[in-house]
Amino acid sequence: MKHLTIRDVRVILTAPEGIRLVVVKVETSEPGLYGLGCATFTQRPLAVATAVETYIKPFVVGRDPQDIEDIWQACYLSSYWRNGPVLHNALSGVDMALWDIKGKLAGMPLYQLFGGRARNAAALYAHATGRDAVEVTEQAKALIEQGFRHIRCQVATPGYATYGTYSSTHTNRPQPLGVGQGAWEPGPYSRIVPRLFEHLRAMLGEEIELLHDIHERVPPIDAVRLACDLEPYRLFFLEDPFAPEDADWFRVLRTRSSIPLAMGELFVSQQEYVPLVRERLIDFMRVHLSAIGGLTPARKLAALCEFFGVRTAWHGPGDVSPVGHAANLHLDIAVPNFGIQECYQFSEISRAVFPGTPEIRDGALWPNDSPGLGVDIDEALAARFPYPDDPLNGSWPELRRLDGAVTRP
DSSP states (O other): OOOOOOEEEEEEEETTTSEEEEEEEEEESSSTOOEEEEOOOTHHHHHHHHHIIIIIHHTTTTTTTTTTTHHHHHHHTTSSSOOHHHHHHHHHHHHHHHHHHHHHTTSSSSHHHSSOSOOOOEEEEEEEEESSSHHHHHHHHOOOOTOEEEEEEEOTTSSSSSSOOOOOTTTTTTOOTTOOOOOOOHHHHHHHHHHHHHHHHHHOOSSSSEEEEEOSOOOOOHHHHHHHHHGGGSSSSEESSOOGGGHHHHHHHHHHOOOOOEOOOOTOOOGGGHHHHHHHHOEEEEOOOOHHHSSSHHHHHHHHHHHTTOEEOOSSTSSSSSHHHHHHHHHHHHHHOOEEEEEEOOOOOHHHHSSSSSEEETEEOOOOOOOTTTTOOOOHHHSSSSSSSSSSSSSSEEOOOOTSOOOOO
């Protein structure tokens, strides 16, 4: 093969399930050799597309796609204003695509390039939600029947807009002063959640692992109190008790409770994890791969965490494309300190748009043995699912307290 170069970088925008996905395709000078990467940032997808096409593309075209570390460092450092979700998602799209290319050149799946199998499949946690504890329990039982042993449980707070539930409000709910939308208050939520897990333990027993996500929604001291209240129910982990800007509160919580803690979904720099990992203030890192720049920094973070007893729990909702889920999976298979993987069950149409999307079986995600990431894209089919006309498409949810003050979503 003659000297290999990056010939083109393209952005593919598609929304087969109504979620605005951003996929980057890096084409090489070798005919038919290309890689795919996930750059999905649903809050600002068009900004990411512009960053890829206007800035990163002219910077990387002509370079050797095998020089992944050099390209990552050059993009990261030369942009001068480092960090931030737009740059990092754009960089992630290229970075994952370069790893995909390297795997194809080697003729092996990425987990082999990362050191080989540490396990055969990645255990998943699924999501159970409902209007009350009974409904959540029924969903959890259905998931157990499908083979899941780890379940994240969220329940609606009657009368309030509640994160993570498909039916989050009841009629005649309180309204924020001067705002015609549902309100949120931390007090009722903090009281109902322990009752949910008391019910779940009574109904499901001790063998099922239960998780919960505070989603940074309550004041820090309330999160400390809630963690203490949940301790008798032996959660697998409690996620995002604090906002990134309140991360110092982990020191307080660690002295009050032994509940396992997961954090990081909203972090946009790998450096944000370092003090929490070094001081052993968290037990699981919830990295959104594209938000920190892709596989290259994620591998380094996983290695750092290994030496401090912190396990991986890569972010894996529907606003991570199948390409991104495949990237998560290759890390899951290879790293020794894997903890758990968030589950998203893609529709059949998404699987048609993205052939090779990893298979869910027996509560676990299974890799295929195709070279690289193992996922492709049908561009003609993807084009049949353009972005919704709404520029925000629900990705900027505005949440307010009863007094009308805006709060975290």
